[in-house]
Amino acid sequence: MAGMIPRCELRSDYDISRIIKGGWQLSEGHSQALSDDPVADMFAFVEQGIDTFDCADIYTGVEALIGRFIAANRQRAEPLAVRVHTKYVPDYGELGQLTKAKVEQIIDRSLSRLGVEQLDMVQFHWWNYAAPGCEQAAQWLAELQQAGKIALLSLTNFNSEQTRALLEAGLTLATTQVQYSLLDPRPEKSLIGLCREHGMQLLCYGSLAGGFLSDRWLGEPDPTAPGGPGLDNRSLIKYRLMIEEAGGWDALQDLLGGLKAVADRHQSSIASVAARWVLDQPQVAAVILGARNAAHVDRCEQIFRLKLDEEDRAVIAALRGQLGVPAGDVFDLERDKNGPHGRIMKYDLNSD
Template identity: 35%
Template sequence: FPRASSSPPPLVCTMVGGTVAFSSHWVPRGMGSGPGLRIRGSRDPQGRGIVHGVSMSAGLDSTPTPASASRRGALRKLLMAVVLATGMPREGSASSREQAAASSCAEGDAVCASSSSKVPKLQLGSLSISPIIMGQWQLAGGHGAYDPAEAVENMVKHYDAGITTVDTADIYGPSEEIVGTFLKQRPEAVVCTKFCCFQGLARIDKKQVRKRILDSCKRLGVRSLDLVALFWSDFEVKRYVQVAKWLTELKEEGLIREIGVTNFDTPHLKELVDAGVPVVSNQVQYSIVDRRAQNGLSSYCEQSSIKLLCYGSVGGGLLSSRFLAKQRPGRSTLDTSSLRMYASSVSRFGGWELFQELLSALSQVAEKRGVTIANVATRYVLDQQAVGGVIIGVRNSKHIQENVAALNLTLDADDNKILESVLAKAQGPEGDVYGYERGVVV
């Protein structure tokens, strides 16, 4: 810390995983216990670190002392001194992102420190999100055992590579708690969670809505939720509009920043919008195999400034070289909930033979571009109308570079012509989003 201070500032340290987080209140010489600098930062076991925040603050005493203009000016000038003296960059600067990525990369990792500079951001209401979103459905079960500490480490590595947005839900097992642990290390991450309604739909009341939102805040360790997406299992129970309005009230109160929905088809999404619910996103299944969102929903979302956040864009791994030129897999190969779920989309698309034609076309484009089949499949979805981002599972960190590569890929007219030659043969899936799953489309 700056040698100009009368004495080293007191440090309050905590251990978060393998990272030492600290905060300090520093009052420069001659300013008594009045206004000072509140310094927050962290250092990893290798000694690398970031100042997460340096801000004006009241004194250590219970009665803040107003700062004069000269004092405030002095404190502002001292800001850079603090940064230089600690040897740590300010969070949010290009150098801090590179240093954060470097501290997260173990020797041999594919991710380089400059990866974050390659990831653009998208405005979603008041939120700035990454177009690749860390999906946490896998933490709900059905994807094998996992180590929570390793899950947090993987999220940190993805964040430091520029994938700064997380998708979770109140029904994904311990997912919100695990994401909450991650947020202690990367508090600037944007978290999209869900308010899922499956049972007792007619009995949901305002008090219950508020309690569940507060419970999510507690699990995530935050005072407000960045984005809450409403899922409603049965549209025959018409209470979804009222529940969405209660969520809107909590947004106005400050407990929620933005409101989204999950798997709302076009007419029911329109119903919410017409009722004045400020929906900014709709999370839906959308891939080159499952293009139901193109049957009216994407056009409506484009007109209504609603972004589609898409899951299943790589089919849980089906859209990869692993299944290229292979026989139809049995249940032992489809060994995760994701693979089994997305295999049904392949059947509706036109069956395994047509799917092999699609994989071959994707492979042709991938070889031309020097990327993977999954990259091309991801890029295809990102290029579609109203799409704001794709949600990809992040069980480990070995695919970070591959995921980021999709954002730097451009598909030209020839590439799309190759893909469309196969898509023209597709038999489905038909109807609006989530129609098969609801039993609306047989």
């Protein structure tokens, strides 16, 4: 193992780094990648033990970018072992009208973009449970898995009820990718228990709330207040909405202040405490961090140098007890197209 990044075994022949390099922030139109050479950055992460990448068919340009890295890696005298997790996210407008040929076309496109013969993991998303065809699409993905195009089949942003429905339909699912943080404990309501029951693991995004759970925002005024500078990308807007669900900007500041005290005890950082807390929760295999460039590698290693003790956990539990809990199950708020969380989503990004 390079660096200090531990690993988690998802099955006997498949393990991943417990920090996954996220890809959403590298997508075109999201924000500046802040890197002159993203392929070189990928090598830097892998060489330090962060050898698992997360992307999606709808993250514009990211599968192809990782494909460039994979091609460059093959040219090395000793190629590095890498895992790439992508997603299958059918367009909202196509729900209820999908065919197996259309599903296979998107999977084949991901294979081509990445330049591989088999996708390490495909995480299935479904926008609207009222639209027919969710179970059928999942079964088609399972058939493509049997055909050798997919190694592991997983979910992303499914709530507990719909996850159970797919499991009861006979799907074998390795993981589910969900938002989980000190601000968003919705997986604890029932999903973690369901995953334990069925041997599934959680891959968690949003554990730093887009960077709001960091020293950067301690003591800062609300950027969305009247006269404030506002927020410059959808990621920050998304997590600012989650802060509101937890109690608002003042509640965030109280949380950050408490986390700062914990971090100072360990000569660490708020972000490391927040990520470490998620990693310590049941069924959590890894956290997905949106590190844009190689400058973040050392910060990732800091997470595993930190060991939270009973005093730390008691402080964090008290801080959590002061926060509001978002309504509903995992991604239920975001699934409402007419609500504030749903209105910022982009729903039809998978068309050629």
